[in-house]
Amino acid sequence: MTTRDAGSTRKPGRASGLAALAGLLADETRAGFLLALLDGRAWTAGELARDAGVAASTASEHLGRLVAGGLLTEERQGRHRYVRLADARVAQLVEELAAQVAPSADRLPRTLRESGARSAMARGRTCYDHLAGRLGIALTDALTGRGLLRQDTGFALTDAGLRWFAEAGIDLDRTGRRPLARACLDWTERRPHLAGTAGAALCRHALDARWCVRIGSERAVRVTAEGEHHLGALLGIEASDLR
Structure with a gap:
C-alpha cells in the first residue's frame, strides 16, 4: 500500500457525483433554466428556449442533461414536453x-x-x-x-x-x-x-x-x-x- 493509499479518505463515488453536479450547473444556459424554474411551475422546452434566447435544439440538449442528472423531471401531455425542478431539495x-x-x-x-x-x-x-x-x-x-x-x-x-x-x-x-x-x-x-x-x-x-x-x-x-x-x-x- 502506498503512502497516498494509506492516508486517502477520498470516496470516488461521492466525488464523481459532486463533479457531475458541478458540471451541470457550470453552464449559463442550464443555470438560467434552473433559475426560471424556481417559479415552481412546469415550462415547455420552447418557453425556456425563448426565455434564455437560445435555439430549441440547444434547449432540448441542455434539458436532456438536466433530466438525466436528476435536477429536472419531465412529463408529456400530447405533443408537449413539460419540465420542472425535480423536488424541493x-x-x-x-x-x-x-x-x-x-x-x-x-x-x-x-x-x-x-x-x-x-x-x-x-x-x-x-x-x-x-x-x-x-x-x-x-x-x-x-x-x-x-x-x-x-x-x-x-x-x-x-x-x-x-x-x-x-x-x-x-x-x-x-x-x-x-x-x-x-x-x-x-x-x-x-x-x-x-x-x-x-x-x-x-x-x-x-x-x-x-x-x-x-x-x-x-x-x-x-x-x-x-x-x-x-x-x-x-x-x-x-x-x-x-x-
Missing part, C-alpha cells in the same frame, strides 16, 4: 447558490423594463413554492413577532403557529419528509424568509385565495386589495409593507 440548492452570487444583482439595470422587473421581484416573488422578497420577509417577521414562528434555534412553528395555520384554513401536509419550517436566505433582502411545508402552504393559499397574483411571465407577485385586508386582519401587517 433541488430548489433549495439553486436558491442557496443563487444567494451566494447575489452581488451581481447590484449591476445597474440596462433598460426601464429590466429596472421595473427587478423592482417587482424585490417587492414580492415566488421562490420555488414559497413567498420571497419584501413580501416574504414581512410575512416571516409578522409570524415571528406574534409568536407563531421561532427563529432562535432555526425556523420552527410554535404550537400557536400550528393553531394559526389551522384556524386560517391553511392545510399543512405533515406526512412527507420535508421540514415543516425552513429558513431560506432571501437574495434581495439578505435575510431568511419562511420556506418548507409551511412556507409552501402559505404561498399556495395566498395564490388560490387571490391574496396574491402573479405579474407577467416572471416570478414576481403582487398583493391584491383582498390580500392586504386578510393579511392585515390575520397578521397585523400594514398595507404599506405589502406593496
Whole structure:
C-alpha cells in the first residue's frame, strides 16, 4: 500500500457525483433554466428556449442533461414536453447558490423594463413554492413577532403557529419528509424568509385565495386589495409593507 493509499479518505463515488453536479450547473444556459424554474411551475422546452434566447435544439440538449442528472423531471401531455425542478431539495440548492452570487444583482439595470422587473421581484416573488422578497420577509417577521414562528434555534412553528395555520384554513401536509419550517436566505433582502411545508402552504393559499397574483411571465407577485385586508386582519401587517 502506498503512502497516498494509506492516508486517502477520498470516496470516488461521492466525488464523481459532486463533479457531475458541478458540471451541470457550470453552464449559463442550464443555470438560467434552473433559475426560471424556481417559479415552481412546469415550462415547455420552447418557453425556456425563448426565455434564455437560445435555439430549441440547444434547449432540448441542455434539458436532456438536466433530466438525466436528476435536477429536472419531465412529463408529456400530447405533443408537449413539460419540465420542472425535480423536488424541493433541488430548489433549495439553486436558491442557496443563487444567494451566494447575489452581488451581481447590484449591476445597474440596462433598460426601464429590466429596472421595473427587478423592482417587482424585490417587492414580492415566488421562490420555488414559497413567498420571497419584501413580501416574504414581512410575512416571516409578522409570524415571528406574534409568536407563531421561532427563529432562535432555526425556523420552527410554535404550537400557536400550528393553531394559526389551522384556524386560517391553511392545510399543512405533515406526512412527507420535508421540514415543516425552513429558513431560506432571501437574495434581495439578505435575510431568511419562511420556506418548507409551511412556507409552501402559505404561498399556495395566498395564490388560490387571490391574496396574491402573479405579474407577467416572471416570478414576481403582487398583493391584491383582498390580500392586504386578510393579511392585515390575520397578521397585523400594514398595507404599506405589502406593496
